[in-house]
Amino acid sequence: MHIGKITIGTIDDWAPSPGVVTSWHPTSAAKDKARQAPVSSVPVSYMQGQHIRGVYHQAEAGLDYSRQIIATCEVPGQCDVSAMNTALNAYLRRHDTYCSWFEYDGTGDIVRRKLEDSSDIEFEPVNNGEMNAEDARKHIVDIPTPMEWGCFSFGIVQSPDKFTFYASIDHVHGDAALIGITMLEAHGMYTSLIASGEPMPLPDAGSFDDFCFQEHESNAALTVDSPEIQAWVEFAESNEGTLPEFPLPLGDASVPTVADMVGELLLDADQTARFEEVCKTAGTRFVGGLFACIAMVEHELTGAANYYGLTPRDTRRTSDNFTTQGWFTGLVPVTVPIAATTFAEAAWAAQSAFDSSLNLARVPYYRVLELAPWLDKPRPNFPVVNFLHGGAAPLNAVIAATEMGYANSIGIYSDGRFSYQLTIYMFRYESGLAMSVMFPDNPIAQKSVTRYIEAMRSVCAQIADNGNWGR
Secondary structure (H helix, E strand, O other): OEEOOEEEEEHHHOOOOOEEEEEEEEOHHHHHHHHOOOEOOOOOOHHHHHHHHHHHHHHHOOOOOOOEEEEEEEEEOOOOHHHHHHHHHHHHHHOHHHHEEEEOOOOOOOEEEEOOOHHHOOEEEEEEEEEOHHHHHHHHOOOOOOOOOOOEEEEEEEOOOEEEEEEEEEHHHOOOHHHHHHHHHHHHHHHHHHHHOOOOOOOOOOOHHHHHHHHHHHHHOOOOOOHHHHHHHHHHHOOOOOOOOOOOOOOOOOOOOEEEEEEEEEEEHHHHHHHHHHHHHOOOOHHHHHHHHHHHHHHHHHOOOEEEEEEEEEOOOOOOOOOOOOOOEEEEEEEEEOOOOOHHHHHHHHHHHHHHHHHHHHOOHHHHHHHOOOOOOOOOOEEEEEEEEOOOOOHHHHHHHHHOOOOEEEEEEEOOEOOOEEEEEEEEEOOEEEEEEEEEOOHHHHHHHHHHHHHHHHHHHHHHHHOOOOO
16 A cells, blocks of 8 residues: 555565665674673563563464564665664664563563663674565564564665665564654664765654653552543443454454455545545544544444544653654543434544543553453454554654655565454545555455445545535
8 A cells, every 4th residue: 555655564565676685683792792681670561561472472372473563665776785784783772672672481570681781782784695575575574573682673675776775673662653763763874874974963862761661650650440540441341341342253363364454545635625624613633533434334334332442642742752762652542422423423522532531542451451350351353543644653754754865665564464453544644545454364354344444435435525424
């Protein structure tokens, strides 16, 4: 799927030109230092812990788990490998998350081990010879798990007149913002070095370690009676004691599968502008109208009187961590009464629910489970809706990288594995409103996702064209 100059999909959608692959990996000395790294007092963040346990327990069950965020871009000419080496090592040493790796054996606490000196990080280029696109795709996803140090890799595919740069980073070290951060820093630094011989000046990177301490401290102060915990408990108890499920069947979650991703344009630019005007007339923002439409789709498919949804939110809110690499994203629960409502009523309810729940992004559901153990962890294929606006983070940073000339034809890919979460993306950009869904690749899920996208297109078009539901 194309969003302007950005391609979004699974790794199977990446099609670099054949060429010589040079990849960057830790030196033997750096790996030895990491293996000997002491246990760290930095708490494992809740999202890191959820991810690590997911990787481990899915593997124990013979299932896969999507781990990597992969970013690519094309650059004209021949790559200066020495300059790229300088840029990548500078980037890795700037961000304290890359000093960590984790130990977990399936029970008990996760242990963080951490290099005490970031200068011990040293990656070196390895010439892997010529590869076609299929071999390059296999190579790019072949990185360690978070239970080893170095679950991040970088490389180039050199063609006669251009090279493709890639970064393949385990989710344990970052959220979606890492794509923009990596492109602006690592590749921006490379561009500066070859243009002027001087490193690109960058602001202080901040500290993800500091965030982990702050998250641990603030969540330790909560009790089961805290308003934030009670709000999550009420939400989960409205969904049979856990997080909500997708409204259509997705196949047998116990059967190993890969991921597929499909996307469609829901509204063109003119329809999107009209949709926004209807939202403004209702006294809501675009996101409120969007969740109202999602709620109506669920009502049409299931007859449910209330919609319960989840959407991620980046909790970076200060200049101290705006360019910090790490997993700052939390989930916001959204509840929308939808039966017998007008669009304006539903949009207002959705906007109010979204705004009043933003603070819950700082309270992970797994902390709620610690305080309310009668609740259950999420079931397989629970849906999360990502709303990405071309003028806001993290998508604006990626677009900025293209506009500033640091990169062309940027690609954002998953590793092709399917994990535990069904992910829905809503993209608002200059061409309109697009929707993409990542789901388990089986015939049942294929049929359901196609039906879901068509229902969403129909409902959104009704609002853009008529200002209300077409019922």
